[in-house]
Amino acid sequence: MRPLLLLSALSLSACGPKTTSTEANTEPVPVELPQADAIFQAHVDASNQVGAMTGIETMKVTAVMRIPTAGIEGEILTHWAKPNQILVEQNIPGIGSGQMGFDGENGWSSDNMMGPRLMEGQELEEALLDSDMMSDINFREWYTELETLSQTDFNGVTAYEVKAVARFGRESTLYFSTESQLQVGASHSVESPMGPMTMEIFYKEFQDFGGMVVPKLSQVKTGPMTMELEVLSIETNPEIPEGFFVPPAEIQELLAEQAETEAATEENSETSTEEP
Amino acid sequence: MKPITAFLGFVLSLSMLQGCAHVSGHHTPDRNIQLESFDYAWSRIGETYYDPEMNGLDWQATRDELRPRAAAAATNDELAEIIEEMMERIGESHFQIIPLFVYDPPPKPEAFSEDNPTTEGADLPPPTPHLDFRGSLGIKIRLIGKEVVIQEIQADSHAFEKGIRVGWRITSVDDIEILELLDKLEETLDGPRDLEFYGSRQIQGLLEPEQDAPVALGLIDHHGTLNLISVHPKALEGNLQPNAMLPQSLTRFEARILDNTTIGYIRFNEWAPPIVERFTEAIRHFKEGGVRDGVIVDLRGNPGGVAAMSMGVASHFVEKKGESLGLMKDRNTTLNLRIFPRPRSQRWSGPVVLLIDGLSASTSEIFAAGMQDIDEATVIGSTTAGKALASIVEPLPNGDRIQFVIWNLTRTNGQRVEGDGVRPDIEVRPTPEDFLAGVDPVLNTAIQHLQTTDSHATPPAP
Numbered sequence: 001m002r003p004l005l006l007l008s009a010l011s012l013s014a015c016g017p018k019t020t021s022t023e024a025n026t027e028p029v030p031v032e033l034p035q036a037d038a039i040f041q042a043h044v045d046a047s048n049q050v051g052a053m054t055g056i057e058t059m060k061v062t063a064v065m066r067i068p069t070a071g072i073e074g075e076i077l078t079h080w081a082k083p084n085q086i087l088v089e090q091n092i093p094g095i096g097s098g099q100m101g102f103d104g105e106n107g108w109s110s111d112n113m114m115g116p117r118l119m120e121g122q123e124l125e126e127a128l129l130d131s132d133m134m135s136d137i138n139f140r141e142w143y144t145e146l147e148t149l150s151q152t153d154f155n156g157v158t159a160y161e162v163k164a165v166a167r168f169g170r171e172s173t174l175y176f177s178t179e180s181q182l183q184v185g186a187s188h189s190v191e192s193p194m195g196p197m198t199m200e201i202f203y204k205e206f207q208d209f210g211g212m213v214v215p216k217l218s219q220v221k222t223g224p225m226t227m228e229l230e231v232l233s234i235e236t237n238p239e240i241p242e243g244f245f246v247p248p249a250e251i252q253e254l255l256a257e258q259a260e261t262e263a264a265t266e267e268n269s270e271t272s273t274e275e276p
Numbered sequence: 277m278k279p280i281t282a283f284l285g286f287v288l289s290l291s292m293l294q295g296c297a298h299v300s301g302h303h304t305p306d307r308n309i310q311l312e313s314f315d316y317a318w319s320r321i322g323e324t325y326y327d328p329e330m331n332g333l334d335w336q337a338t339r340d341e342l343r344p345r346a347a348a349a350a351t352n353d354e355l356a357e358i359i360e361e362m363m364e365r366i367g368e369s370h371f372q373i374i375p376l377f378v379y380d381p382p383p384k385p386e387a388f389s390e391d392n393p394t395t396e397g398a399d400l401p402p403p404t405p406h407l408d409f410r411g412s413l414g415i416k417i418r419l420i421g422k423e424v425v426i427q428e429i430q431a432d433s434h435a436f437e438k439g440i441r442v443g444w445r446i447t448s449v450d451d452i453e454i455l456e457l458l459d460k461l462e463e464t465l466d467g468p469r470d471l472e473f474y475g476s477r478q479i480q481g482l483l484e485p486e487q488d489a490p491v492a493l494g495l496i497d498h499h500g501t502l503n504l505i506s507v508h509p510k511a512l513e514g515n516l517q518p519n520a521m522l523p524q525s526l527t528r529f530e531a532r533i534l535d536n537t538t539i540g541y542i543r544f545n546e547w548a549p550p551i552v553e554r555f556t557e558a559i560r561h562f563k564e565g566g567v568r569d570g571v572i573v574d575l576r577g578n579p580g581g582v583a584a585m586s587m588g589v590a591s592h593f594v595e596k597k598g599e600s601l602g603l604m605k606d607r608n609t610t611l612n613l614r615i616f617p618r619p620r621s622q623r624w625s626g627p628v629v630l631l632i633d634g635l636s637a638s639t640s641e642i643f644a645a646g647m648q649d650i651d652e653a654t655v656i657g658s659t660t661a662g663k664a665l666a667s668i669v670e671p672l673p674n675g676d677r678i679q680f681v682i683w684n685l686t687r688t689n690g691q692r693v694e695g696d697g698v699r700p701d702i703e704v705r706p707t708p709e710d711f712l713a714g715v716d717p718v719l720n721t722a723i724q725h726l727q728t729t730d731s732h733a734t735p736p737a738p
Contacts, residue, residue: 069670069671070670071670071671095582096549112549112550112553112588113549113552113585113587113588114584114588115552115587115588115591115622116616116618116622192611193614193616194604194611194612194613194614195609195610195611195614197609222609223607223608223609224607224682250619250621250622253619253620253621254618254619257620
């Protein structure tokens with residue numbers, strides 16, 4: 001459940017085969033480190049995602065977003081349906097409202113500042129990952145490379161530092177508590193509408209939501225701004241009306257225009273190859 | 277993760293409201309809090325200002341010099357002066373202290389109406405919320421040199437009823453002699469452009485009183501005769517805009533088809549979130565109303581607002597993907613003010629003219645510079661204020677709020693707008709005589725440009 005940073009606060013059971021890191025350890029005394037795959041799997045186990053997600057077809061997550069230093073607070077409501085349909089609605093008084101979605105095929109966003117737009121490139125790939133509620137459980141499909149880097153202090157928590165390369169090329173550093181085995185943080189560059197942004201994420205206050213161990217609070221630091229996301233509730237298998245994930249008319253219009261452009265480009269390409 | 281990423285598109289680029297609202301402070305006697313507030317301001321700016329070299333200022337020495345004075349500050353007012361002195365030394369716009377009382381008690385946001393988005397010119401009636409009392413004499417002025425000329429006057433205002441007209445010059449407001457005020461202000465400023473910007477804002481502020489009481493205006497009329505006329509204010513009109521960090525403001529938006537033309541005309545008083553949707557409505561209205569020759573966006577007097585909105589507004593006028601209005605850089609990251617073209621039904625594909633003047637600032641400048649750079653608009657008027665940086669607003673421990681710069685803003689070629697401003701493609705400056713004659717040479721030039729330009733040979737599809 002990547003979208004709200006919920007289930008991605010995984011954990012790892014302490015077991016699993018152990019290997020040494022391929023990079024120098026920051027600890028003065030060498031520590032035998034578990035393999036990254038085992039660390040990730042332990043996290044999935046500790047957060048009980050497999051058990052909790054069994055039988056779940058839809059989900060609704062209500063959260064609140066805050067930027068404490070600026071006194072900003074707003075609601076984020078996420079609906080998800082198996083396997084990968086998602087609609088996120090944001091409403092921040094004094095800033096604006098917006099929606100973003102993935103209907104299983106197209107990723108899109110529309111807000112009252114930037115207007116409607118289709119996602120492309122890495123942003124779309126990230127949307128695909130975000131829309132997969134099972135992405136942690138299926139981490140071996142999503143990550144082509146996992147490597148334990150070190151055991152380190154992460155924001156006051158002793159954690160394994162794991163390099164994770166997503167199948168679309170994004171490289172992240174993930175942090176898993178050596179004690180709880182849950183994922184306690186991450187650091188990576190994400191593709192925003194305004195370009196790449198580096199983010200540090202801290203997962204805190206783990207709680208049981210519907211059988212899953214999830215961070216109630218996530219802090220996201222990007223540049224000089226820090227925001228918090230607090231999960232208020234997670235509802236499993238809520239009824240979601242048919243067509244709920246269909247993009248709004250303005251997005252459909254953009255999709256139609258994109259199809260027109262692609263068709264014209266293809267036609268031009270065929271014409272030019274026919275020329276002597 | 278994704279929703280947060282997307283949301284950052286809002287947040288990182290918000291704030292940046294007009295950095296020049298001039299207000300005074302109030303008493304808070306706790307000196308520890310004042311010192312804590314000073315330390316907070318110094319630290320936050322030192323940590324986040326886009327230039328780690330602090331624009332050449334010795335930041336530590338500045339603290340060492342000013343901190344003892346901050347420790348002795350007895351009131352928020354006194355501390356605000358010290359912090360503002362510290363920020364002024366950086367030498368850039370968008371630094372200010374906003375007193376707590378501007379926020380407290382907060383105006384009631386329920387007066388905001390999404391159903392009544394426009395105030396004049398278009399086909400929707402205006403709501404008239406009140407912020408306790410925020411009045412207006414219905415007079416809009418223009419500073420030409422040191423002459424304060426009435427540029428507009430509302431026909432339903434008491435001032436109009438008393439016979440005051442466009443083109444008259446204001447010499448005094450209550451007991452304030454305008455020339456003296458401008459002379460004093462000039463001593464503290466860098467040049468005529470700053471005088472035009474800050475002087476106009478200060479004098480316009482005098483014409484928007486916070487008390488429902490008559491204001492005595494000294495005026496020179498068409499015949500050169502000095503008049504003293506007492507004018508009653510009326511409540512300012514507009515949609516109450518609840519800003520996340522800055523004081524609530526009254527947003528006004530006007531969209532209409534200019535008489536005897538097929539030209540659409542848009543103007544608005546600040547870049548607040550509802551404006552983008554109003555643009556979408558206006559473009560639809562223009563297309564349905566037979567607008568053919570072009571669209572004019574009048575940014576004269578517009579002091580800016582939320583930077584991210586420049587992208588949403590530009591997306592109504594740009595068809596080509598991948599265009600950008602400029603770059604926003606903090607110490608580690610460069611963000612792109614990227615334009616995502618809207619669907620055809622929401623887009624205007626004909627000619628666009630932007631009107632600017634010395635009071636066009638911040639987001640207005642970013643928008644004008646970007647549209648100029650990508651050849652999507654002809655810019656007409658006079659050079660803008662040159663106050664274009666991106667800031668955020670945070671509360672200080674003493675309750676006041678501090679607006680401070682985090683991001684440098686540049687054109688896509690790296691050139692800054694801060695300081696330089698945006699130069700028009702066609703320079704037109706109105707004279708006092710133009711106002712007396714009821715002529716707007718800038719608008720007239722824009723109309724003429726659109727009516728004679730070849731670029732409307734193929735009218736945009738409805």
